[in-house]
Amino acid sequence: MYYIVHMTFGEYIREHREALKAEDRRFSVRQVAQRIGVEPAYLSKIERGDVAPPSEAKIRALADELNEDADMLLAMAGKVSSDLQEIIRKRPQLFADLIRQLKTMPDNSILRIARDVRDGDW
Amino acid sequence: MIELQNNQLTFRFPEVHKNAICQIDFQRTLRIPDDNREYPLPPGLGRFPVEHVDDFADSLPDSWQEHGGVFIPMYQSEALWINFSGDYPCAVKIAAGKINAVSGKTWSNGLSNDPQDYAVIPEQPWLDGFNVSEDFIRQFIAMPLGEGFTAEEQITGKAEHGGLQIIVYPMKHEVYVELCREQAKRPAIDDLDIQFCVCESAVPDMGLAPGGLMRQEIYEDEYGIDAWDRDHGYRCFIHLANSEQYQAITGHRPPHKPPTASDYTSAGLPWFDYYDDGKALPGSDTLSRLTSVAAKIIEKGKGVLPDNDPVQPKIVKIVGKGNLVRDGEF
Numbered sequence: 001m002y003y004i005v006h007m008t009f010g011e012y013i014r015e016h017r018e019a020l021k022a023e024d025r026r027f028s029v030r031q032v033a034q035r036i037g038v039e040p041a042y043l044s045k046i047e048r049g050d051v052a053p054p055s056e057a058k059i060r061a062l063a064d065e066l067n068e069d070a071d072m073l074l075a076m077a078g079k080v081s082s083d084l085q086e087i088i089r090k091r092p093q094l095f096a097d098l099i100r101q102l103k104t105m106p107d108n109s110i111l112r113i114a115r116d117v118r119d120g121d122w
Numbered sequence: 123m124i125e126l127q128n129n130q131l132t133f134r135f136p137e138v139h140k141n142a143i144c145q146i147d148f149q150r151t152l153r154i155p156d157d158n159r160e161y162p163l164p165p166g167l168g169r170f171p172v173e174h175v176d177d178f179a180d181s182l183p184d185s186w187q188e189h190g191g192v193f194i195p196m197y198q199s200e201a202l203w204i205n206f207s208g209d210y211p212c213a214v215k216i217a218a219g220k221i222n223a224v225s226g227k228t229w230s231n232g233l234s235n236d237p238q239d240y241a242v243i244p245e246q247p248w249l250d251g252f253n254v255s256e257d258f259i260r261q262f263i264a265m266p267l268g269e270g271f272t273a274e275e276q277i278t279g280k281a282e283h284g285g286l287q288i289i290v291y292p293m294k295h296e297v298y299v300e301l302c303r304e305q306a307k308r309p310a311i312d313d314l315d316i317q318f319c320v321c322e323s324a325v326p327d328m329g330l331a332p333g334g335l336m337r338q339e340i341y342e343d344e345y346g347i348d349a350w351d352r353d354h355g356y357r358c359f360i361h362l363a364n365s366e367q368y369q370a371i372t373g374h375r376p377p378h379k380p381p382t383a384s385d386y387t388s389a390g391l392p393w394f395d396y397y398d399d400g401k402a403l404p405g406s407d408t409l410s411r412l413t414s415v416a417a418k419i420i421e422k423g424k425g426v427l428p429d430n431d432p433v434q435p436k437i438v439k440i441v442g443k444g445n446l447v448r449d450g451e452f
Binding site for chain 1 (some may be wrong): 176
């Protein structure tokens, strides 16, 4: 289970990329930037917090590259995954109400609700 | 409540007893030859992937959303068996296309003991097909709905439901407590301590049809129908999506087609036989009159069922209550 840590998005990316780089040079700013399709200078600015976090697609690419959870990185960047937005948009009141009610529930209870199989009419 | 984790359905009844849990998964397997010879149990080749209907509601027929439940991908003519795990006694009723796989009657909630229309877990470790006669079943084979092969269509003349339907009732709290007390007095009997452990159609609906003949007993309920807590049942509709449609719906690739019985046997891999001293139920008259897939193909003048050559299983492993492993590797 992932939790939001008290770091900015940029700090978190830098810390994890640097940790990987200590083991493998392929995780330099230049090489990671190249692999996710941005300029190295732009990735440096993201890590320093000089610019806002990148697009959802780039955050997903970074998550994939750094073996991090995309939903967690998106949340750190102040974004909600587009598929979740789509789900909420369809039934906004229901999901807003549900999420507010789940706010203080323990993880195991939330997991149970999330994976309940619904029985319908047959 | 029913949870889906690791492609397994877990039925929990905390309101009855904290141990009241029954787990069900759907095992991929090879199709045994449908030639009226008797075959032993084929292997389990891993679990079918299981998905929530609600996760793909926009891409599925409205009726699936109405039914709720889950769906699994199957190739046309692919077989499956149902694997039960859990040591808390439960009564499990299974239907295909809302035709009871044990009694041949049409679906109803609840349980019946005349004739018995359910299996008892953990005494029944798995179910591979329709109960056609005492000690024999006809293998569950996926066929597209609407072509007349499925048990549902053969019995009702309609292609309405498809899929699999399951309802689980736990043993009553007080009966279980008493049973545990008796078991504690009889330490030699430790049964309860064992951890049981491509269709071309554009419509994804498939149903189960009767295939080859397999030796498998469905055991009589030794506890009696009053042992089951019929106020606390959970049920689930398991839709069968044809594998091509499954990929289009989910974006996930379905598992590869299983090997043929001939390839599997030629590779020197094991088949299985299960022994238990429980009393077997008689077969259902209704189900015994079903026409198997291979016979139906001939009847329809559509040639013959492919990959249906007889095989001679050379290695047949005996499994029992203490060893319920029925895995095959290919």
